[in-house]
Amino acid sequence: MAKPLFQAPKGTRDIFAPESGRQSALISAFADAATSAGYGQIITPMFEDLGVFKRLGEATDVVTKEMYDFETRDGKTVALRPELTASVVRAFVQHRPGVPWKAWYEGPQFRYERPQAGRYRQFTQVGVEALGTDDPHIDVEVIALAWRFYETLGLRHVRLLLNSLGDPECRPAYFAALTDYLTGRRGELTEQSQATLDINPLRVLDSKREPDQAVIAEAPLMVDHLTDEAGAHFTAVCEGLQALGIPYEISPRLVRGLDYYVKTTFEFAGDSLSAAQNALGGGGRYDGLAEQLGGPPTPGIGFALGIERILMACDAEGVFPGPDQQPQVFVIDVTGGEEALVVTDLLRQGGIRVDRAWDGRNMRSQMKVADRSGAALAVLIGEDELADGVVTVRDLRGDAGQVRIDRASLVDIITTRLEDPAADSVPTGEPS
Template sequence: MSTSFQNIKGTFDILPDPHTDDGGTRTAASAEWRHVEATVRDVMRRHNFEEIRTPVLEPTELVARGVGASTDIVQKEMFAFERSDTQYVLRPEITAPVVRSFLQHHLDQRGGVQKLFYIGPCFRAEQPQKGRYRQFHQFGIEVLGADQPRADAETIAVLMAVCDALGLSDLRLRLNTLGTPECREEYVGALQDFLEPYADELSETSRRRLERNPLRILDTKKAHEQEILRDAPTLIDFVNEKSRTHYDTVKGLLDDLGVEYVEDPHLVRGLDYYTETTFELEHPGLGAQSALAGGGRYDRLAEVLGSDAPVPAVGFAAGMERLFLALDAADVELADTPTPDVFIAALGEEAERWGFRTAQALRAEGLHVAHDLMGRSLKAQMKEANRQNAPYTMIIGGNELEAEAATVKEMESGAQEEVPFDGLIEYLTRTAETA
């Protein structure tokens, strides 16, 4: 069986079994995705977070403001289009949509701090590469309404708890403070003054950033630019006392939790509404592009999106595809594809109808039941039961119907037992519980 259609470049199918794409990257099976998503949801439940789901389609202006008009995402990577004079975009991230929803629906009136989490797809029109796709998936949290350092520390603690619950270790947490926008503006001037003499040595991208957004140069992965930056002024030297106290408190809270971190004075978020704490989580299994998740405080974003007053906020976003790469690199075993509790093999039309009815009855009792839908031979059905790794196969034919007792075969040992029809549910439920 073949088709001339294939998935769009930079996207992928999630199948019942793991598979490898053209570039040799393993794509996790749907059961593995469900396992990771269930783990995320459990961690969120334990940390008292509530789920929010926003549309994948948002106004272009929201994203341009939320992400920043000068960023590569807005300049080069948005899937944007127009319909009836309205500009739309497939969301490239989820923080701005969450803040939009918070403001639109007046979630602050619910009372208290709003602790929200999300899991969903995002879209960026970038060149696909290992762990980076045009449609990708993020999970993350946004804590809205709390300006205390404890909110920053808890945000980081939630991220570390997800990784711990998944069995992921060997992580590196980078931490920094951005201070206030006013302090950062002074620092930007000092950074520009420092870099101007090196302008001819900078890459075209960094020269462009030198004029528009110098802080982004600190993100460079080019070795010669990193060498230049070794002697550059650091943001912490421009941070005021209040911000230093906030940062020191966050570090102290992380120390209390036993969360290890490395202070990185070059770790920044290059947009004006980011404030105070910023962090990034790395895993060596991801190679040179080692970032697994990132986040920080963004107290000015609500105002950028139209709020009359600032809304203190902090959060993180993590890439699901990059998380799977890290899990693979660490040889972490995830959930296998679910297997049936029992496979029903039926011979003859009357037995097939009985098997069909019984399958529905057993499923109504919570059992995972598989059966043949092709009218194949008993040999073929037993082969299918083995393929699906069913621990038990219930065989029904004319003799079983007449005796009103099914033949139940334990597939591993080959042992068989006659089980009366009226005792099947109890018998199979018991075997499923002990399997």
């Protein structure tokens, strides 16, 4: 294939209908779910001061290796957002809405990575953030919102993985214990894990490399080192989920990729996808983030769900086909096209999805286009109809045949027939 002069940048895609409509519908479904739970939409800029994202943790790949950062003409350094929690918390700190403050969002995010299945340089997430309360029941609300959303889409093979990463009081002690343990068995770890150990020992627990597993299996666990307060919070979250009948698995080695998480952390694994892209979404509590961004100490929790991954899971499970976007009616006019212009407009005003053919092609050609369009009904206008002031309505999908109707009742009859193809018609079989 000859290469086009330009193509979409690496890791980005052009999304055509009907897939684009399916994506919009997914976001719309999420908007409904979030709105009904009392979350208001927030729209933040696609880029931020680089410093906003540096707070995510100097040890994270997202910050150190994957940032789309650049200098602007006036010498400031900005970055395309690699995630949205930092942007939303920055907006919270800047504008100080009353708490508790609950917001939802959707939009593209950017990470400079090598693309692969289910991973793009520009990808889209939906999510929520709730700031200003550390009531464990809001953790439950947030998790439940995501869980019910997956259910709404029809996904059944999703697992909720739950963990607590402790709080600033118990974390240092655990951190030290884990570091001691891993350092003691350093020689058994893979080269990559040894490097990770020097940067963030917690992340070693997340290694999927086989040689590391024996060491990880015996590593001390955060859940065994929680303070009374952090433990009580975790217990309350678990009990809340049980009260709602939402199944979860305690996953004591679940570590998230961003350093700001404390206490409750969770991930949703799509079991219909391979491990490389089965992370359908995740989130957790980030009680220190607002303060790091220059605001007052404010607890917060949220999640982000990747819509590309969710749609892959929907494909794998055969659910969420997306909305009907095909025309319902196709207008055929072999008298020159003036009639099609008017009739198409009339039907559209009646709230019907309508398309038509162009270039004055013959009826055979126009019928082919009508058939391919997916429309259920064709409206035919030839010289006879024009002379009699009527149109012919033809069923393209069933055996309801065709009928000539008065143009004045066109919208009513079409609307009725779209609901019941056999209504108002006398089957005429094949055209005479």
